[in-house]
Amino acid sequence: MPPHQALIVGPAWVGDAVLAQPLLAALQHNHPDEALHVLAPHWVHGVLARMPQVTQILTNPFAHGQLALGRRRALGRQLAQVGYTRAVLLPNSFKSALVPWFANIPIRTGYVGEMRSLLLTEARVLDKTVHPLMVERFAALAYPATTPLPKPLPQPRLVPNLVEQAHSLQRLELDPKPPILVLCPGAEYGPAKQWPARHFAALARHWVALGGQVWILGSAKDHSIGESIRALAPGPIRNLCGTTRLSEAVDLMALAHQVVSNDSGLMHVAAALDRPLKALFGSSSARFTPPLSDQAQVFSLDLPCSPCFQRTCPLGHTNCLEKLLPERLLAD
Secondary structure, three states: OOOOEEEEOOOOOOOHHHOOHHHHHHHHHHHEEEEEEEEHHHHHHHHHHOOEEEEEEEEEEEEEOOOOHHHHHHHHHHHOOOOOEEEEEEOOOHHHHHHHHOOOOOOEEEEEEOOHHHHEEEEEOOOOOOOHHHHHHHHHHOOOOOOOOOOOOOHHHHHHHHHHHHHHHHOOOOOOOOOOEEEEEEOOOOOHHOOOOHHHHHHHHHHHHHOEEEEEOOOOHHHHHHHHHHHHOOOOEEEEEOOOOOHHHHHHHOOEEEEEOOHHHHHHHHHHHHEEEEOOOOOOOOOOOOOOOOEEHHHHHOOOOOOOOOOOOOOOOHHHHHHHHHHHHHOO
């Protein structure tokens, strides 16, 4: 164990957690004498567990928007016993700065936001023109404010656990030999980011006709759309939504020959595993959080009404995804 520890207050979204990996790699490189502990909600632990830079994962127990001042003070005082040398805060909220402040960590770095500057020892002003991508904004916090980011910035990378991968294959009775198409039809943010089930099913039928198999990955919330795809595409198709932990989904996705995903956390997982990826964008934009992999292709119709960044289509038609036909993906 290195002689010092640093606390990273991590993001609350799976995709954002993946995009934080280059920051962790830079911190490890710049401060090799520090072990990296990441404080994050339990639902993102699965991707943090596949980052070799992370020494320890701590659970952030607070719900979104919950102040819980007394509990944050108690957690901060508990973490003060560790003796952290620095803290790096990725969320921009006032609440996210409280625990490192209560822990009296001597160096607390983060961006100005929500009147929290007094809680930081190094409050950075974000220049969005210099760092237009979220991955850049995170990574910049690993360097002095005046130091430019390395170009090109290393892409996020996850490392599957091969032992646990073998256990997952056995538990789920999966055969990795036929070529695997992984479909990720969910989108936690809302239905305006979800490609229709019938479009996913068309790709599944094409893949199966060529001798492959299909695994559908997602959370329990995505099980019903997984079943809709399976009903429209008979053959060797497994709906694994809700049957795997996030860490298991990472390990299984590492076996994919092709991934097709909405703009979601699993899209970023596929990119970080460097799997051939077709990423679908409708109500959102790839300009801020694109899939960062040379093997990723972005598909978008760029309609005048998109990106709207709404959870549901304000026009009631979701043409940005309805009219993005499977034939276009099959042609590339």
